Amino acid sequence: MVALFVQTLMLMAAAYFVGAALACLVRRALHRPAARPVPVERRVDPLPDASGPAQFARSTAPAPRPASQPVPGPAPAQAAALPAAAQDLKRIRRIDGETEAGLNRLGVLRYEQIAAWKRADVIRIGKELALGRRISCENWIEQAQILSRGGDTRFSRQYDQGGRSEAGASPRPLKLADAIQEQSTKGDARLQGQGAHDDLKRIRGIGVLIENRLNGMGVTDYEQIANWTAADIERVSQSLDFKGRIERENWVEQARILASGGATEFSRRVDRGEMDTGRYKR
Numbered sequence: 001m002v003a004l005f006v007q008t009l010m011l012m013a014a015a016y017f018v019g020a021a022l023a024c025l026v027r028r029a030l031h032r033p034a035a036r037p038v039p040v041e042r043r044v045d046p047l048p049d050a051s052g053p054a055q056f057a058r059s060t061a062p063a064p065r066p067a068s069q070p071v072p073g074p075a076p077a078q079a080a081a082l083p084a085a086a087q088d089l090k091r092i093r094r095i096d097g098e099t100e101a102g103l104n105r106l107g108v109l110r111y112e113q114i115a116a117w118k119r120a121d122v123i124r125i126g127k128e129l130a131l132g133r134r135i136s137c138e139n140w141i142e143q144a145q146i147l148s149r150g151g152d153t154r155f156s157r158q159y160d161q162g163g164r165s166e167a168g169a170s171p172r173p174l175k176l177a178d179a180i181q182e183q184s185t186k187g188d189a190r191l192q193g194q195g196a197h198d199d200l201k202r203i204r205g206i207g208v209l210i211e212n213r214l215n216g217m218g219v220t221d222y223e224q225i226a227n228w229t230a231a232d233i234e235r236v237s238q239s240l241d242f243k244g245r246i247e248r249e250n251w252v253e254q255a256r257i258l259a260s261g262g263a264t265e266f267s268r269r270v271d272r273g274e275m276d277t278g279r280y281k282r
Helices: 002-030 053-060 097-105 111-115 119-128 140-148 154-160 176-181 187-191 208-216 222-226 230-240 251-259 265-271
Strands: none
Touching: 111 140, 140 154, 208 230, 222 251, 251 265
């Protein structure tokens, strides 16, 4: 019995040691140690030679700064633009030499300046030169707008050809009522026209029939109507049998604008084909 017990203990001890040995082998096979990194040789620079202090001093001296480049200064200011050459403002109807000189004194030298005038400018210039309502009534701005674009008005063409200047002539009446009171001194000569015909239907109140009757009387362009006197208006009214209509519809004022190369609201609508001018029979 005792011998059997001892044998059992020895077998158990042997089995324990064998199991432990196997466990160590398996563990070592599964867990291999990682490869160690290869050490990198670090290079160490030699110390400077103490026997060469001058060389050492030169090596430690700060590097010389590069020569500073000159900073470009501001570009020289361009010379102020020279004022544009003055234009002949007398090519605008009713501007004479004296009026032109006054405009030049105020700095008005060119057509585009007059063409750009606003109401405040008209009032200011009118007061400075004592022009009253002449600027508006004589259509300076409308004429200047055409001339500034390189165009011509009827008056400017006559002026360029050496025709009679109206600058020194007596100014037109500012209102049609004044024109009616004005005495005629030139008779029927005013009614006779020459040259190309204008489209008189661009004047409000003139239709095809009236235009034909006016043409038959020798009235063919805006210039003639624009220069009618009170006697001319009376004579045409009697011939066409509609007394008071010329004054009521402001033919003369409309013709003045059209003769200067400008346009009225009605003439623009006619040009766009929005008005049936044939309905003005009488």
